[in-house]
Amino acid sequence: MATSSENKMKIFGSGSLSELFCFRTCTLFLMDYDQNQTIRLLGIGHFMVYLMMHIFYPIMITVCSVDGFHWPLTKDTVIFRMANRTFAFALPGLLYGLQFPPYCEDSLMDALEGLFTNFGHYIKVTGNKGLGFVLKDDDPLLWYRMRLRFEPMANEVLRELGQMPGKSCFNDSGHNPGYLRAIRMSACTKVLEDGMINSGILRQSHYTVNGTNPPNVNEFIGQYMAYASVNAITCMVDTLESAEILTRIGLGYLIKNDVNEASLETVLKKIGFKIWKLNELGVATFTHKLGPAVQEETETMMEKEEKWKAKDRERKNKEASANTTSGVGPSDKGKGLMP
Template identity: 30%
Template sequence: MSGTRIEHPHGTVTEIFSFQYSRLIVMTMGRGAEQLVPAWRVGNFVVNLYVQAITHIMMTTCCVGDFQWPVSRDSLVIRIGERSFAFVMLGLMYGLQLHEDCDEDTVDTLERVFIKFSDYANLLDDGAKGYPYSEYELAYWATVRPVVERIARVKLGKNWRLMEGNEAASLSKVLRTSATTKTVSNAMVAGFLKPMHVDSFVVRMPDRRKRYTDSEKVFSSISAITDVVNSLEGFWKITPGDRQALEDADREDGSVNTSRIKLWKLNKLGLAFVLRQKSKLLG
């Protein structure tokens, strides 16, 4: 399932999971009727890990075909079926389905990847089985979507907001997210993204048996991508929320075992740098 490790001038790209015959569903958000793009991409699903050599910052990305999106320790990945997963970011929701012939060992391997690199939840563990439709029918996503949205609102709190606008605006955000993910991840290992472009901060998260990479590594925050996308859409500022993350890091929670974990995001200099690189997306 895992593939090659490619050396770049300033880092590495490692394929940590791959599976053929996958389907990506885009669930656009907005006021009014719910929208589904039932087969946005169909093809090989790959998870890549980008690590910059000098700074040890890293980014995990997923792709189906030419379409990419980020996975981070502060973005939600939810297993909602035997072979179906939902990805939740600020204003976006994707669905991924592995082919029905995918065996349990392969799904378990992918689950371990998500446990390590995302804010992961498994609805099957909570007994949320038996949705009235098969995973491979379109009606399935309309059924499970409200469940995923409720989880997102609880976990993301004030940072969660539905995407406003029509379907065209939603799909434009989807395309910008893919293009930005490619730009930032490639800039990391090509050396264009410098230490002066990023800031790191610490958050407290469930320990999960310390299933993390080496402590010197710094996970990407989802805002490393969403700040750029929001700025491309006209909000020339960094998305709020880091102050709350820092406050949470200092708050002890005796109910669960927690660990401090480093995240990185673009600072104002880095945001301006990426925006210059992607100025063509403003059109």
């Protein structure tokens, strides 16, 4: 079911949380940048989009979660819809796929599309003359076909928004794999959420604000509020990745700026909204909390993977047992039996 923020607002020590959308189940995937472009499961379960606003400072952040796995939804997060119940997210160094079950109503997907349009950089890809989507949700090659189509477009848009597209610049020689970056992204998102609305760690001296909001900005957000940039999270993730590289191979590793990097003025014009992100003091303030948060997130993911593997083994055992009982072997499956 979907819900609105009108009856789902909670007040915490230093901020508020408003639930914008939820649905009882969906699946989140990571489309990795490894050599095989592996599709890896990140979460199965309850999906939610919620908005957090600071009580004392005019800043906010929107977050998505699937079964406790979090990622930011920002004006510089690129979102694609190429199938009716399937979305793709492009963030610096990460590609996510979000898929809803067949029984999910079209009206709910359209409502979610409206949220993505308001809070992210949303792109809808339809077929000829705008009729229907270019891909089918039940296509067995859905993620392969989707990646071929949306990744080049996502890279172009990310570059226009001042982000470095493709895999993380710290993903080198087997260090900092995409799966670990996704785990760190979730953990860092949770750390920032806590610091913003609960623990009160986030202070005005920890972030910078750029740009101005358009005159017709959503009244619920408020003309004076600043949206979070995806850099509010990725700067912490990059800090962890760079520390990993420096620990392993020393200070000789240098980060080179992208020659195509957009200027701040160009980025703000492209986004069209006031944005905030952590500055160096802000990152330093949160750094001591990142290690334990990532460790906890890693352990949680390991437990979930064990459960998923156990369920998969159970399913395969049941199928094998059924085949043995019916006299249908693996080579006969799908061919039927002669009377």
